[in-house]
Amino acid sequence: MTVFEELTRRGYIKQLTHPEEIKNLLEKDKVVFYIGFDPTADSLHVGHFIALMFMAHMQRAGHVPIALLGAATAMIGDPSGKTDMRSMMTRETIDNNAECMKKQMERLIDFSEGRAIMDNNANWLFDLNYIDFLRDVGVHFSVNNMLRADSIRLRLERGLSFLEFNYMLMQSYDFLVLHQKYNCIMQLGGDDQWSNMLGGMDLIRRKEGKDAFAMTCTLLTNSEGQKMGKTVNGALWLDKNKTSGHDFYQYWRNVDDADVIKCLKLLTFYPIEEIERMEREWTGQQLNEAKRILAFEVTSLIHGKEEAQAVEKAAQALFGSGSDLSAVPQIPVSAADIGRTLLDILTEHGVFPSKSEGRRNIEQGGVTLNDEKISDVNRTLNETDLTEGDAMVRKGKKKFYRMVRTEG
Structure with missing residues (x-):
């Protein structure tokens, strides 16, 4: 060809x-x-x-x-x-x-x-x-x-x-x-x-x-003609200091069903014959597997295969049957953070681009701490939140972070 x-x-x-x-x-x-x-x-x-x-x-x-x-x-x-x-x-x-x-x-x-x-x-x-x-x-x-x-x-x-x-x-x-x-x-x-x-x-x-x-x-647009690559925090960057490997992977893992085949064609070296077969034959849950392939292939190209394997492993632990959370993005917290508001801690570590954005997420019920939906913007981090030194924070439906207790 x-x-x-x-x-x-x-x-x-x-x-x-x-x-x-x-x-x-x-x-x-x-x-x-x-x-x-x-x-x-x-x-x-x-x-x-x-x-x-x-x-x-x-x-x-x-x-x-x-x-x-x-x-x-x-x-x-x-x-x-x-x-x-x-x-x-x-x-x-x-x-x-x-x-x-x-x-x-x-x-x-x-x-x-x-x-x-x-x-x-x-x-x-x-x-x-x-x-x-x-x-x-x-x-x-x-x-x-x-x-x-x-x-x-x-x-x-x-x-x-x-x-x-x-x-x-x-x-x-x-x-x-x-x-x-x-x-x-x-x-x-x-x-x-x-x-x-x-x-x-x-x-x-x-x-x-x-x-x-x-x-x-062609410009990268979704099925509705809108440019892809925009996130809550702005552009989807190729530098993982600007867009973490986890967030990068999750972006592609969550693309719309109508866009996954197009993205596989344009953004991966996956064999075109295989993609065209998916396009003809795959529907429903099979498209979910296509999204996993897309997320892994794109993350491998930009951040390397090792990083792609790590973030995929983390995603499987959170959404599948796995249990290894080592690759989930971490937020280090120390004794000095006990008593501080979650809003301050999460904004400081880039979970929210600004306090106003964080306040809006909390007020709208978009933040969960250890399965507890947080609605009070003044909610503080307590010792009891850190079960065995860890706490799990969820932003929206599919963005997870681990609060990890550190010395000091």
Whole structure:
């Protein structure tokens, strides 16, 4: 099976510029392609994950990916899909974010022995002379055409800064530079990047007289068309210091029945033939097993097989017939915590993102301590709560934490 067929069957491809040419290229040639990642946070999130999987499937088929870190474009901010302008970040923050993202990418992409390239557009954009850039690049862009691009048109009513208006030119220039440096002929990315991709292709044609290509991948949405990857605490991060392995696993374990097959196709390397068989034949309780497979496979890819086994073991202990609770997220409590409110302790350890959120959970009956539903926001932790030094806290229906007594 060709990679084009694999990507099609898994549902990755949303739009592409030259269907037959791209199909033939991917079957017959070794293609250098790129995906850009603006380091606007110190971790990738699930929205980036699907792009990395897109990249990984291409690499496994023998093509050469370029992971382009956009330290320079992150200082401008991409208006695509945004209703407001991004907050401005310092160069130091952006550089730190880029380094964190690089480490996460290496879990899915093999950068050894030239099998993949990592570059940073700060290497060419930071030193540009503005007048030269306008004369060399800006002259090839029609403002009328730019205003018709969705990424810009949808922002005009709310207001679009001239700073952001430059983003399309800069991303297009990235494609040109990568074409010149590495013979990169294809850009991949989310469907919200379509207009920017076309700008880069056109710039290569005008400047180099050569063809370039683009493919977009579908955005990760649920059966109702809403973006997936949002949690009570915000984004579903790939850094387990931001989203624990337990919470990450449980997110996928609890996806809707209507979304599990789609997620298996897009976010795992599970054989497509097996997934299609599940799609045809599995219903009811069998879909629950599909969710377990999904949660384990995705957690293994992002946090490693050992972590996936540990959190799965914890989940089985809580919801199945197991009894080993060692992998359930722990909250250390000491003698100094006796008499403190549960609200303070749980917020301090990240169970709630804020006291107001915690107060709302407690008042609505969403918190249980050792099978006792807590409704009083002033409820304190008592010695009697710590049976044999432990107490079990449940938030909502399926999030569990162990309070563990420590010395001190």
